[in-house]
Amino acid sequence: MLAGISYGEAKKTLGEQAYESIREEILSLRLHPGQTVYESDFTRMLNMSRTPVREAVRALSMERLIEVLPQRGMKIALISERQVEETRFVRESLEVSAVACLADKSGSPEVRANLEEALHRSLEEQRRCVQQEDAVRFLHADDQFHQVFLQALGNITLASIVSQMRGHLNRVRMLSLFEPEAMIQLVHEHEQIVEAVLSADTDQAARAMRAHLGRLMEDLPIVKARYPDYFDASDGTAR
Amino acid sequence: MLAGISYGEAKKTLGEQAYESIREEILSLRLHPGQTVYESDFTRMLNMSRTPVREAVRALSMERLIEVLPQRGMKIALISERQVEETRFVRESLEVSAVACLADKSGSPEVRANLEEALHRSLEEQRRCVQQEDAVRFLHADDQFHQVFLQALGNITLASIVSQMRGHLNRVRMLSLFEPEAMIQLVHEHEQIVEAVLSADTDQAARAMRAHLGRLMEDLPIVKARYPDYFDASDGTAR
DNA sequence: TATCGTATACTTGTATACAAGTCAATATAA
DNA sequence: TTATATTGACTTGTATACAAGTATACGATA
Structure with a gap:
């Protein structure tokens, strides 16, 4: 391994990076509960394609932190x-x-x-x-x-x-x-x-x-x- | 709505169908613990593209029923x-x-x-x-x-x-x-x-x-x- | 014979193209 | 004026194309 490069930190896929970034945005409330967002917001924000973004969104939706509205966008989950x-x-x-x-x-x-x-x-x-x-x-x-x-x-x-x-x-x-x-x-x-x-x-x-x-x-x-x-x-x- | 067709059953996305089918295959042991499988097996079996299959696989992998080996395939989780x-x-x-x-x-x-x-x-x-x-x-x-x-x-x-x-x-x-x-x-x-x-x-x-x-x-x-x-x-x- | 390098045929990860649903603005008709 | 189609610009769902990593077979070389 090259010295000093990625010492111990496992290489993450873009999907995993997207998941962590978006989750942190939600939990820190920088994304407001109830706010409407689109996949395109995240592709711009994270500078990657829809595929890994969608992967992250699906995971967060299973976690009930994002609510997907088919063909209409998605909402950051309100606090219930x-x-x-x-x-x-x-x-x-x-x-x-x-x-x-x-x-x-x-x-x-x-x-x-x-x-x-x-x-x-x-x-x-x-x-x-x-x-x-x-x-x-x-x-x-x-x-x-x-x-x-x-x-x-x-x-x-x-x-x-x-x-x-x-x-x-x-x-x-x-x-x-x-x-x-x-x-x-x-x-x-x-x-x-x-x-x-x-x-x-x-x-x-x-x-x-x-x-x-x-x-x-x-x-x-x-x-x-x-x-x-x-x-x-x-x-x-x-x- | 057309009479008799999808009476009350919400229309599921292909991804959801794939998740349920594959999960059932695993839990029924028709897919054996430890068995090596590929996305292509599921696309053939379910007659859909890789996208919804991958979505299902990701979910099952989070559930620890499938273990993904990057670039090498995946394994039905052994019983641990x-x-x-x-x-x-x-x-x-x-x-x-x-x-x-x-x-x-x-x-x-x-x-x-x-x-x-x-x-x-x-x-x-x-x-x-x-x-x-x-x-x-x-x-x-x-x-x-x-x-x-x-x-x-x-x-x-x-x-x-x-x-x-x-x-x-x-x-x-x-x-x-x-x-x-x-x-x-x-x-x-x-x-x-x-x-x-x-x-x-x-x-x-x-x-x-x-x-x-x-x-x-x-x-x-x-x-x-x-x-x-x-x-x-x-x-x-x-x- | 044994070892190593390389080509190749796989795999999944990622980007993009296409299909189809939704909504709102607007044109049309009563 | 009001109600109703219609169009178009969005969205996500799905399929496919491309990139890159991995294992194996095989031939060259020592």
């Missing part, structure tokens, strides 16, 4: 209260099971050691974000914290489902932009989860995670009131 | 013990949460009424399959039984994840071809779940479903021993 709650429910179920399983296994020294190190590092990073009042970076640190458990569990299928679910939830969180007190509260809840898992208290770990993810969309009504255009008005009726 | 266990874990987590939630709600008369009717009908169908010793039809009835809960819960996101998970598990079940006693045992477990949910006993419903899905892949070692070629030998190492 129903979709958010469905997604939150799935995340709660899977992550509760994950930490319960990990708490069971945390008797084993090598599992425990890896987990402990990674969790404490993540908590430190979160505290730094709080101190610097950097909400966007905190959002990322929060996701990373949860990712630590999924990584440790080693269930790739579960991890990829959860990260897909996070997409829908994070658009809401981007709009809520935490107050410092909210971040402090979240760090506190995280600490309780860590405490329970590392002390191998399965039930307490499950309860703590369930409570934590139960409160995840607590301020959705406020966000919805402030950005009504981004939300699906006909929620609950047809989909 | 790891994949099966990951998938079973996800299903257990989600379905336990689902029945727990339903048991909570089954105090409400209209929820209860709908559920009760559908569940008892499904149990009857299962008993018929046992009586006629029709294992394939039983497999389908079993899936339908679980689907009743997901339908009643009304969480479309959760339901579609579970039905995706079922794909990997059902290839194993197709190979195990139940003995009559095994079917009787499964019906019995189903009855216990129904009993618990309808009597609003949340904990018992969760326990019964967890036990039921915990035993789901009990005979995987036997199947693996009988059909070693269909299984991923390098399981647990790289993926």
Whole structure:
């Protein structure tokens, strides 16, 4: 291999690049919920042909982040209260099971050691974000914290489902932009989860995670009131 | 609309047709785990161009039912013990949460009424399959039984994840071809779940479903021993 | 004989051409 | 004026052409 060139980074197909780029545009809200877009917008933006763009669009449409209107274009998915709650429910179920399983296994020294190190590092990073009042970076640190458990569990299928679910939830969180007190509260809840898992208290770990993810969309009504255009008005009726 | 033609059936794109056809070929094992196939096989089989075939292949590859080898072809995914266990874990987590939630709600008369009717009908169908010793039809009835809960819960996101998970598990079940006693045992477990949910006993419903899905892949070692070629030998190492 | 280079016949990845549906503006007719 | 065709400029769905990577057979060379 040529020195310095593509050291370790696997070469991605254009389709994969398109998927990642467009998804990031959607989750960052640079593409607005409800906005009408066309394949041609993406071919121009990414400077590639329709084929890889369509591939990405199909994938995002299966993920329910894009709604394709045949022969008429496509819409960036509105934030749907129903979709958010469905997604939150799935995340709660899977992550509760994950930490319960990990708490069971945390008797084993090598599992425990890896987990402990990674969790404490993540908590430190979160505290730094709080101190610097950097909400966007905190959002990322929060996701990373949860990712630590999924990584440790080693269930790739579960991890990829959860990260897909996070997409829908994070658009809401981007709009809520935490107050410092909210971040402090979240760090506190995280600490309780860590405490329970590392002390191998399965039930307490499950309860703590369930409570934590139960409160995840607590301020959705406020966000919805402030950005009504981004939300699906006909929620609950047809989909 | 022309009388008798496409009465109520939404017109599907070729891509969707290809997805369903190929998926069915894989799950029925008519396409063997590990078998090498090419896009051209599907274009001939389905009499359409590469574009919709590729669309289907991409989707199935995300579902991990097909493994694409760039520039070399593709392989029908081997049955991976790891994949099966990951998938079973996800299903257990989600379905336990689902029945727990339903048991909570089954105090409400209209929820209860709908559920009760559908569940008892499904149990009857299962008993018929046992009586006629029709294992394939039983497999389908079993899936339908679980689907009743997901339908009643009304969480479309959760339901579609579970039905995706079922794909990997059902290839194993197709190979195990139940003995009559095994079917009787499964019906019995189903009855216990129904009993618990309808009597609003949340904990018992969760326990019964967890036990039921915990035993789901009990005979995987036997199947693996009988059909070693269909299984991923390098399981647990790289993926 | 064994090794290496090369041509070739595959494959998938990507770009483009063509078909067909949708919508809005506009011309036409009552 | 109002209702109805009609046209045309869009869109996505589908087919095909082209680019580039991979494996294999085969012949030249040591």
